[in-house]
Amino acid sequence: MPNSFFEYPTQSKTDPQQDLTFLQQWDDTKWQKLLKYTEMRRFHVGDLVIRYGDTDRAFFIIVEGQIEVLIPQGKGGKLRRTQLRETGAVIGEQAFLDGRPRSATLRATSDGELLSVSLDAFQVFANHEPQLARDVLFELARTLSFKLRQANTFISNWIK
Amino acid sequence: MNTTDPIFPNYLQLRARSRVSARFWTWTRAFVVLATLAYVALLFAAPATGLFVFWQLTVPLLPMVFLIAPGLWRNACPMAASNQTPRLFGFSLSLTPPAWFREYGYVIGLASFVLLASSRKWLFNHDGPATATLMLVALCLAFGGGYLFKGKSGWCSSICPLYPVQRLYNQTPFVPLPNAHCTPCVGCTKNCYDFNPAVAYLADLHDDDRYYTSYRKVFAAIMPGFIAAYFTLPDPTGLAGIALMYTQFALYMVLSLGLFFLADSFLKVSTNKITAFYAAVAFNLFYAFGLSGWLRAVASLWNTSPPVWLSWIGQAVIFGVTAAWVARTYRKEPLFLGQLLQGEETRIASGAARLLRQTAKDAKAEVTFMPGEVRVLAEPGRSVLEIAEANNQKIEAGCRMGVCGADPVVVLAGMDNLPAAGSDEAATLERLGLGANCRMACMSRAKGAITVSLNLKDAVAPAAPSQTQAYDSQIKSIVIIGNGIAGVTAADYVRRMHPDVEIHLTGREKHHLYNRMAITRLIYGRSAMNGLYLHPESWYDDRKITCWLNTHVARIDRQQKEVVLATGERLSYDRIILASGSSSFVPPIPGYGLPGTYVLREAEDAMQIRAFAQKIRARNAVVAGGGLLGLEAAYALHKMGLDVWVLERGPWLLRRQLDERAGHLLEEYLEKMGLSIITNAEADRVQGDERIGEVLLKDGRSLPCEVFLVAAGVKPNIELARDAGLVVNQGVVVDPYMRTSAPEIFAAGDVAEYDRQLPGLWAVAVEQARIAAHNALGGQFDYSPIVPVTALKVVGVDVLSVGRFDAKSDSEFEIVLEDLDEHRYRKLVIADNRIVGAILIGHPQDGPAVTNAVKSGLNVDSCLNALRLGEWGVLAQGAAEAVRT
16 A cells, blocks of 8 residues: 555554655765755744645755645635655655646644755756756656556556 | 644544543443353343343444444454453463464454354344353454454454454444554554554555455445345244255345446446445345334333334434445545555655755755745845745845845844845835835845845834935926836935925836836736836825826927927926936848837837737747847747747847856856857848748848847937937936036936946936936035946846956956856956956855945955955955945
């Protein structure tokens, strides 16, 4: 089950799968080059890091801390949590790529920091560091492809 | 921790919310175990009563409990209590069950349920001791399972005959109750119901293991048949009868199973919907047959019989409850699937995570934007404007040099962490009427933590009233021609100094003063004029400035002292401030004027370009002119998605601002961005049928082109002045008091030519307008030329040019530093040990210090070595010292 529904407290957290590690081949030098074009944001418990419906084009990496993914549910649109995302997670890449409104609200459940890579900043990064930018795009594409594959398998198995 | 309720809260989260204490459950369990033993005793001692109490009064209640509050049974079940006893007293072996047991535990439970429940018909319903024995055996087996296996894996969540029933009906509890046995959770079962009640069954049905899923489906599928068989078959007698009964049970179940298979194969709904429906059908069947019996049993306690309608009502209620249950079960499925699909996280490797954490830790400055409370950790030296833009904050930008006034912010906290406002910025704040807690974002570079608000409602008014001067009381009316920055600034200062004078402000454009430096945004952006106006409409009313928008001035009648409007109206004046600005200069290019050919000077131009490019779905654009405006326009068209060529007449870009090397570096960057730059190129003519289709260059090349934009510089609008007989050259000639050759007419801004200079810069216009306003009211201020500062506003390339950019004689020299890796370049021009000019590419944080150093002509004799080594921080220190001395 590719989800955290049954992460029993006794289990050691499963290590992130090898093939979903983002930019694994990058060394610190390359990361530092990217960091020159990104924004580091601090958040406090309760901060809304992303709001449902926002149209900002950026993806984020949680540098430290924990963020919950909330989606409005039912008629009243009451926010309900679907997931927790923690240190190291890459989030929001779909809106970064397709520019559609954000599909969830992200709220901090701890203090922490977040790295934001906006599309504008990424364009500049790509102008200066085309090879590295290609890496990033490939990684984002690979991530999406992985998820799409997962979804395809899932759909072909279960949804009629 | 402050978290929102998850859609599917797990055991830990339920527990955190639960108000039922563990002690309550301990006592409940003790009571239920004793009650069970009492049943057993009764079944042995008075079988008839025991059977009645157990099978007819008690057992029919269980399905209802499973459906409404399954957690109640999971907590209170006597078999569970027995099962957990070894664990409670610490003598459980807590083994992990073997693989076959894990695989078939559910099947064993299923089979034993079917076998035992059907056997009620000939055995348990009629035989007290048999029932008592069944109960004792179950308690013992549960105990044994608890002794051997960890958690609840030895009975409750594996082979218990009631487990499949619970599993089916507990999938959408109306009242979720966390299991108090599981302290702590030891993760004993796959897809544990106790761990995540609302998900467990869905997870079963979506498990990757087809067999695992099928066992569950089979149970749901046989249930209606089983219930029907139980209630419709006669109680058997004799061995043959019993055998027949089991066969009939089997046939009923096979029929039910077959219908399920049909439905699953043909209905275009998920299996989960069918299992839930089957569960509901079985449930209703159970009570349809059993409710009246149970009611009779209850009533018989009081020696009465229940009215018929009570059973009907009861069944209606049960139908309602199951319908609600089915609806809830259906509703959660897409949520579950949605979450399941979101699947695995992408993470960065731990090494990278460490680096990122360190970067966050090392950040010195923190800028908090209100009202959104967005907190950004920033490199010291970045401007609040850049940070705001990079973090999607709503802010406008114009000159990026503190002059235009597009980006004021209110500093709510941390003003100490900002350098003091320079003269340009202070003048702009004064012009905007903003007080001590305000700054221009482009000039605010934080050293530490600051909090800024983008909402000017938080601004305080200026502390001291603006200076006033004695004014000439003969002056009753001032007409200001032109409502650009020079005209509006002049109007503002006139009003500040003279509360009563009539002020007429005429403007050719349809708009009040707007941020002309940001009009390229109108090409690529979607917000049109929103945010581009520098003052609200009320600003003019408050100052009693009479605006004449969309109004041309026909001529100046100096005899009558009247300004004649093209509408025929006449405005009498005592003084005129001429601020008519400049227009785009278009060199003679045959074909210019075809649809698709444009200049870019006014907001209207930009909006027309956008409209036209959309209308014809333009793909190619050519910009003639590689100056500031040309490049910014090219960038705007590029952002709009067009392929853009830039034609530059000279050998490099920005020849008025950059030296050759810097020009080439800029070209390189813009090429990477996707612009095509052609230097030493000039448009010869443009051609097309109904609209422009191509541009022919002087060297014979041809470029496809649907939008042709000429940015070849500007020419001052001197016609009015010339016709009125004033001395004009390229511009309207003024003296240091900004007076034209007619003493009652002043000029300022782009139209004014002072000392043969036509800088065409915003900052110059502001300063000249201020001087002109004072002097028009009888003052005697003189203008001293200001150092030109220009910045290119293209994202990703910070180009700043201040003063002169080339050494011109032997007594002058240059310091040039280039960092190829970082795509940066910087240059100082030094004459007589003083900095007279600079170029910066990719060094935004040095901008203010360098600008100040050039403006103040900082003597750098003592720090030349540091400058050569690239330690340009000395400029900021030097400037500070110069101020002190």
